[in-house]
Amino acid sequence: MKKILVSGGSIAGLTLAYWLHKYQFEVTVIERSAGLRLGGQNIDIKGPAWEIVKKMGLAEKVRAANTTEVGIRFVDTNDKIVAEFPKDNAISMTQEIEILRGDMVNILYDEVKDTTNFIFGDEIKDIVEQEDGVKVTFNSRDEEKYDLVMIAEGIGSGTRQQVFGNEIRYHYLGLYCAYLTMERAGTDSRWARWCNAVGAIVFLLRPDNYGKTRTCIFFRSPERGYEKLSLADQKNLLIEKISNVGWEAPRIIKAIQQTDDLYFERVSQIKAPHWYRGRVCMVGDAAYCVTPIAGKGTDLAIAGAYILAGELACNANYGDAFNAYERRMRPYVSRVQQLPPGVPRLAYPDSKLGVVILNSFFALAGSKLAKFVVKVFAKNKKEPKQEIHLPDYQVF
């Protein structure tokens, strides 16, 4: 039985652990944090991810964890509704299956916790490839030998750096984002609210299914390395950034001061010329982050994990398996990483006038006439082709 180490215990790593175990591999997941990282806003499960979730027998659990968001409202800094798009509108951000990222991580963890070895609060220090395996040393435990190592450490992966070095390119999209959770207030409802503020800032507040409000702050900025700051410095930076912009900033500042689960990231795509080297292979955001703007990070992480495990199961040689995984996934990733011109810059105006113009545009898009046209187009639109072929790996 092949012994596989998966580094990173989130969507990609846990999905991979599930399928590898199904195919009789012996799996260990190492997660740097002391426990599962459960922060973040909604992720939508659709397309290939939904097909795979169904294959895993998790459809009902995922449906039951729906955040119950009914749609999205664009509001100005006086909290006046500029436009609203209910869930069933073709251009609404709210999808049929919206689930908190943390709930999805918990659902996946429940499926694998009895069949997978878990190591929390440690990480890989060094990897040395040998003829018959990979010798892995850790920060705080004895070294161990594995047949293969999978990197599922997300966008900021450190092990990726060790193995692939300067080959990896961050394509920075000119935005930083921060996620945190707030207590619900009287202004919150089942609608998500999007508010543009002067200074190229966007607030996105979304209801969750626990009576709280999931909050995201995006702001445009040249690349400054903010993601590497300490938590305290990230908090100060955010507070300074939003302190004079109005709307619900005072409430959000209070929440920033109180939280110890702030996820702060530069919005960047990861471009890697190769996803594997020798016995080490990457999956999910570590290999091909598309950013929350593309809205498909979860799709790619789940589809990638499913295909990688399936190919390992049906190829005798790991090199052939990695190659087949990359061949199947790469065209899909390339399509998703192709953003329309002006995205995301146009959605983050800096000046007061820019914000007014953008809100007028939202108002127009949300007008009855525009919604009617979208509905007609959506009705006549052909069913999209399957986004990626998901082989039925019958190798149990």
Ligand SMILES: Cc1cc2nc3c(=O)[nH]c(=O)nc-3n(C[C@H](O)[C@H](O)[C@H](O)COP(=O)(O)OP(=O)(O)OC[C@H]3O[C@@H](n4cnc5c(N)ncnc54)[C@H](O)[C@@H]3O)c2cc1C
């Ligand atoms: C806390 C958090 C909140 C997020 N919130 C959102 C959100 O609101 N909306 C959205 O679209 N996307 C969010 N994301 C990103 C989203 O989860 C991914 O884009 C997508 O689901 C792909 O998942 P992934 O498993 O590849 O990466 P990630 O979900 O980023 O998971 C990577 C995992 O690897 C762990 N890790 C990192 N380095 C190491 C290391 N050296 N050794 C061991 N483990 C390591 C991390 O702690 C994390 O658990 C968030 C990610 C995190 C970690």
